[in-house]
Amino acid sequence: MKSVYAEILTIGDEILYGHITDTNSQFISTALDKAGIQVIRKTSVGDNREAIINGLKSAEAVADIIIITGGLGPTKDDITKKTLADYFQTTLVMNEAVLSHVENLFASRGRVMNDLNKTQALIPANAQVIHNAVGTAPGMWIEHQGKVFISMPGVPHEMKKMMEELIVPKLRHHFQTPAIIHKWIKTINIPESTLAEKIEKWEDALPAHLKLAYLPKMGQVRLRLTGKGDDAGVLNAELEAQVAQLIPLIKDHIYGYEDDEIEKVVGSLLREKNKTVSTAESCTGGYLAHLLTSVAGSSHYFIGSIVAYSNQIKMNELDVSPAILEAYGAVSEPTVIAMAEGIRKKFGTSIGLATSGVAGPDGGSPEKPVGTIWVAYADERETFAKKLTLTQERMLNITLTTNFLLNFLRMKLSE
Amino acid sequence: MKSVYAEILTIGDEILYGHITDTNSQFISTALDKAGIQVIRKTSVGDNREAIINGLKSAEAVADIIIITGGLGPTKDDITKKTLADYFQTTLVMNEAVLSHVENLFASRGRVMNDLNKTQALIPANAQVIHNAVGTAPGMWIEHQGKVFISMPGVPHEMKKMMEELIVPKLRHHFQTPAIIHKWIKTINIPESTLAEKIEKWEDALPAHLKLAYLPKMGQVRLRLTGKGDDAGVLNAELEAQVAQLIPLIKDHIYGYEDDEIEKVVGSLLREKNKTVSTAESCTGGYLAHLLTSVAGSSHYFIGSIVAYSNQIKMNELDVSPAILEAYGAVSEPTVIAMAEGIRKKFGTSIGLATSGVAGPDGGSPEKPVGTIWVAYADERETFAKKLTLTQERMLNITLTTNFLLNFLRMKLSE
Structure with a gap:
């Protein structure tokens, strides 16, 4: 089994400046990986002749396939085609099929072509055209000393269509990949x-x-x-x-x-077991409810939540007794248990979840430092509480607390 | 004004396979750009010794600064440090300051360290440590023949903190950038x-x-x-x-x-005006409460929220009358007004905010298609409601609705 290696070379100043997230190379990676082709390097260079030539040389030395995106537009800073022609010591020639495709595209959109647009139909003399069904810049396939160079436009939807429908099948055929x-x-x-x-x-x-x-x-x-x-x-x-x-x-x-996410897994289990859930949140401030309701169709099992930041609300809405709050404080086992049982009863759900803790950065004390968080789970048969000792970071504490309860819920539902 | 050039070298099989979007290199690009340093190339290689060495050589040939991320975890596929030591023909040495930082981190989280964790404190003998305040893998700064090599962990929040607070200032000072x-x-x-x-x-x-x-x-x-x-x-x-x-x-x-975020701006205004807020959320499912409480110190002005997914809870908890729900439905002006006034009264806050809508992808009807969302604001003097006509995307609808209300709140507080 011979391995087939690819390098991805993306071209564009906007990538180097950090003005765009380069999602093209991720898409190409995934597509090649599925086709059994191993990407061994990704390189991004600017709209600069020398940098592109060096990138091509370096890629040719390590890879069987060199996939290039970007720099194919009609404006001055788009120099990929000219540079490819120079690299292969050939010239750009007008491709009649591409020209008539570009003319048709302009006609169908009711726009007038100018001379710059016509240059879209110029391609290096040694290139085969890869048809761009949804745009004016053609893809190109160049075979050179046993290597394949592929050039695609940087516009994501044009590149993706070309990659999936034309290039991947052609590569699979050409290299008989594992x-x-x-x-x-x-x-x-x-x-x-x-x-x-x-x-x-x-x-x-x-x-x-x-x-x-x-x-x-x-x-x-x-x-x-x-x-x-x-x-x-x-x-x-x-x-x-x-x-x-x-x-x-x-x-x-x-x-x-595979593609599972914890909030979706929990949602599927709740639906499957025909259970409903409600949450009483202090330190997570609604994030647990948000994650549960971020799943489409969550209204089938999620009934509601009370975000009880103040003690007053813990008492009035969740029936936490003033004596408990006074004796143990809001961040304590008895309080979080009362919250979970209180919300379950109030909203009439199968399960109640609760959180109360010091998310930080303020509010810590020697006995209850930042990161001290109590969580509870209550259902018709039992109530469970646990103390978590987490970090100094507010958002991380909120996330870790939510993770813990979602996973605990998953385990209870899987029993 | 002398130009300073950087190359970004990201390490990790997951990037080449396309399993993650490489947002780190975009963040680093942006940070360097702000500091007047020009990124001339980005390269991604796998967790592979030879590929990393070639990447370092090639970067050293074109850049003044080589920024490396990834491959610093404690597991077997993380080989960056060993490879750096080999590249500079030196060895890994135990750094006592890092070791005690890692020990403290474990102790503060109530976890036990194993031998793998201790290897986090090994660094190449020629490296200065860049402190990782929020994680166990240290950053490294290596000066070599006039070039600077910087290695950071690939975990985004660790890398970002290190880059912004320590590395950018150090680079600015070292290179005297414009x-x-x-x-x-x-x-x-x-x-x-x-x-x-x-x-x-x-x-x-x-x-x-x-x-x-x-x-x-x-x-x-x-x-x-x-x-x-x-x-x-x-x-x-x-x-x-x-x-x-x-x-x-x-x-x-x-x-x-500058660094303002809408939820922080609103929080500062609430504190300044000495006002409190509560939320009654249907379609936003707790996201509004989550954003408000993601701000440190939000317990000074955020009292609580009721996430009322079911009509039962809208009636029982928020005092929305059954007649209104029957005549107009849950996604309507009278309902969302009753919700905002209901939560304000119930939680005794200066301001009440409410949302009720069809977030999608299911639940739409010809009269109320997906993206139809009502929002309301109530204070001691007035109640305001508005219908938003948004998108087909669930998460985007939740975000846009939250944005709208937070900005409305900001404007009211600025009057």
Whole structure:
């Protein structure tokens, strides 16, 4: 099985200045990865002849496929085609098929073509045209000393259509590419290093053609297991067998797989079990309700929330007794339990969730420093509370608290 | 004025596979641009020793500053530090200051350190530590043959804090870069094209060394006016004079300047005017409360919220009469007015805000299609309601509705 390597070269000053997020190269990466082509480098350079030539040389030295985007517009700062022609020591020639396509596009939009627009139909003499069905700048395919150079416009919807419909099939055919398959395992409420420790033996025993990556994101760690092989069916079975071995090691921390998000997983479970939920939030200030209601169709299981920032509201609305608040304070086990039970009763839901803590940066004390947060869960059979000891960062504390409760809810619903 | 060039080298298989959008390099570009440093190339390579070494060599050949992110975690696929040590023909040494910082972080979170975590404190012998206040992986600053190599963790919030607070000032000092000054004008509730039309004459009259950029973001458009010059004082006065001319053209849509965020501006006004606020949310599902409470110290003016997803809760908790719900429905002017007045009365706040609408993607009808949203504001003197006609996108509708109410609140508080 021969590996096929690609480099992505994006051209445009706007990328270097940071004025745009380069989402094109991510799209191209994903498309190539699915086609079994490995991207080994991405490079972005400005609208500058020398930088483009150096980029092409350097890419040609390491990759079989060089994918170029940007710099194909009709204005002066768009110099990709001229530079490609120079690089291959050839000239730009007028392509009649492209010219008539551009003319038709202008006619259909009721616009008049000028000389600049006509230059869209010029392409290097050694290039095959890749048709741009939705725009005026043609794509190009150039074969040179066993390598393939592909140039596409930088306009995302033009590039995407061209890439998916024409270039990926042509590359697959040209290179007879192998299969690359990914499996995602999404974990929550476990630090990356603890996770690594728990699965170390399993990870060390992975065969060489399977590779594991850890991708942390706001209190979650996504695991990605990647395999490469000739037979997609065999490879997939092998990956599934490995994932099956991994699951028992970290079961409570896995909330889902592939495209799953915790709030969607919880939503599906609530619908499936025909349960409803309400929240009583102090330190999370509505974020738990927001995440639950960010899912389409959440009105089927989410009934409502009371964000009780003041003690007055904790007493009046959630029936937390003044004696409890006086004896233990708002950030305490008895208070958060009363909140969870109070909201559940008040809104008549199957489950009540509650939070009360010191999110920071102010409000900490020696006994209850910033990051001290109590959470509670109440259903018809039981009430559970737990103290979390989190960070100094307000938003991170809000997120980690929400993660904890969503995962706890997931586990209770899966019992 | 000597130009200073930088290359950004991002490390991580996840970038090449297209599993994440590389927003780090955009952030770094923008920060360097502000500091008068020109990014001439961006390169992304995988977690692969040879690729990283080649990236470093190639960057060193063209740039004065090489900024590296990623590959600093404690797990096996993170090889940046070892590779840097090899590149500079040195070794990794245990840094006691970093070790004690990591130990403190673990202790403050009530977690136990393992051997993997200790490796976070290893750094190449020729590196200075850049303190990571919010995480365990230290940044590094290495000077080598007149060039500066900087390595940062790939976790966005850690990298951003380090870049802004420590690295940019250090680079500015080290390279004595020219003055580049930006003025930010933050607008809300006005589409980019309408904004451009309103300020067209002012923009056309700008002198050549001042440049305007439009940066749209979830229903807001941030305007950035940038000037470059040798004398920071003169340049600043010039920019301020231009901003003073701009303000009257779009007054109602400007909610702030520089680092202002709408929720912080509103929070400061509430504190200043000694007013309190509560929210009654249907379609925004707690997002309005979340934004208000994401501001440190918000407990001074935010009292609480009721997220009333079901009609039952609108009636029981907010005193919306069944007759109104029956005659007009939940998404209507009388309902949203009753909600705003109801929450204000119930929670005893100066101001009550309410939302009720069809956020989508489901729930639309011919009379009330997806994107139909009613909002209301009530204070001791008046109640105001308005119908918004928004988009097909659930999260965008939630954000735009929240933006509208926060800006309305800002205007009322500024009267």
